[in-house]
Amino acid sequence: MGNHRAKILKEEKLPKPKRKASVGLLFSGIAFTVVIAAIGFALSKVPGFDHVGPLACAIVIAVIYRQFFGYPEALRSGIQFSSKRFLRFAIILYGLKLNIDTVLHQGLDLLIRDMAVIGFAILATVWLGKILKAEPSLSLLLGVGTGVCGAAAIASVSPILKADDEDTAIGVGIIALVGTVFSVVYTLIRPILPISDIHYGIWSGISLHEIAHVALAGAPAGQDALAIALLAKLGRVLLLVPLCFILIFWMKRKKSGNTSDTKIEFPWFLIGFILMSLFGSYCLGHSIPISQGIMNGVSDLTTFILTSAMVGLGLNVSLRDLRAKAFRPFIAMLITSIVLSVVTFFIA
Incomplete structure (x- = not known):
């Protein structure tokens, strides 16, 4: 009996090392993104790279790492935690930099422009996809990703559209690549553009693909520009919800399966x-006094957290996969993105 009981206790303890290993890999993945973020911060201090900023430096390092060493699968849980949780937490903190009085009169106007951007991006990408004889499902996914919020939008609508996993993965990869390139280009041309920082922020917010891309492009223009850029972008994120309901209704009309349970x-x-x-x-600096030094510290911490989230975005970019597949949908989405960027520059 004693030996049998000892055997049972031993078997009950077996899962524990696995759980410890999983927690260890989670923290290792988070540490991996933090280290690359720190390298990005250091690189951004080098003359020449200081005009690009830490976010762009970190994401470029991540893209290069992916091409040479592949995706660190063992650390995936921690990397995904950083790219999702860190990003959302940083966006929440960035709300402190948004002066409501400055943007209240622009909120409705921004939302109207966001609606126009979403409609144009979807229709143009699908139309160009038909002309180029691209895969319709992938073209629609890319149109939604371009118009709304990149990979998050693609992941949200793919179950509704009954898209297969391959199309979803390719769509996310294309969005990550094109959005990253556009974000870096925005940061490089910003100093020579004849527009104000607020104008630049609105343009970035209504034209770029991911929230992370908007943050990447908006940060070098200052906190006010970044805040208004995020406001414009988050309007597009908010519109994802009614868009999903529209797509559910459309799929039901096509009789392509029951999507009523789609969450x-x-x-x-x-x-x-x-x-x-x-x-x-309305609280900080009024009913709650706070020093500028503390606010600067919170701002620096927020930027570092957001930079860590950028690493996960960069690691999703696989140039090899994009060369092998989806060239025509990629061209359709690229043309749409370029036209969208030019048009929104004049209406921002």
């Missing part, structure tokens, strides 16, 4: 961003 994840971090914006606008 849509509400972007709760949008609420956090708005609450922090209200707190920063």
Whole structure:
């Protein structure tokens, strides 16, 4: 009996090392993104790279790492935690930099422009896809990703559209690549553009693909520009919810299966961003005094957290996969993105 009981106790303890290993890999993956973020910060201090900023430096390092060493699969859980949780947390903190009084009169106008951007991106990408004889499902996914919020939008609508995993993965890869390139280009041309920082922020917010891409491009223009860019972008994120319901209705009309049970994840971090914006606008510096040094420290911490999230985005870019597949949808989406960028520059 004693030996039997000892055997049972031994078997009950077997899963524990696995759980410890999983937790260890989670923290290792987070540490991996933090280290690359720190390298990006250091690189951004080098003359020449200082005009690009730490976010762009970190994401370029991540892209290069992926091409030479592949995706670190063992650290995937920690990297995904950084790219998702860190990103949302940083966006919430960025709400402190948004002055509500400055943007209240622009909110409705931004939302109208966001709606126009989404409609144009989807229709143009699908239309160009037909002309180029590209895969319709992938073209639609890329149109939604371009118009709304990149990979998050693709992941949200792919179950509704009954898209297969391969199309979803390729769409996310294309969005990550094109959005990253556009973001870096925006940061490089910003100093020579004859526009104000606020104009630049609105342009970035209504034209770039991911929230991370908007943050990447908007950060070098200053906190006010970044805040208005995020506000414009988060309007597009908010519109993902009604868009999903429209797509559900459309799929039902096509009789392509029952999508009534499809769940849509509400972007709760949008609420956090708005609450922090209200707190920063009407409490900090008024009923709650706070030094500029503390605010600068929070700003630096927020930028570092966001830079760590950039690493996960860069690691999703596989140039090899894009060379082998989806060339025509890629061209359709690229043309749409270029036209969208030019048009929104004049309406921002």
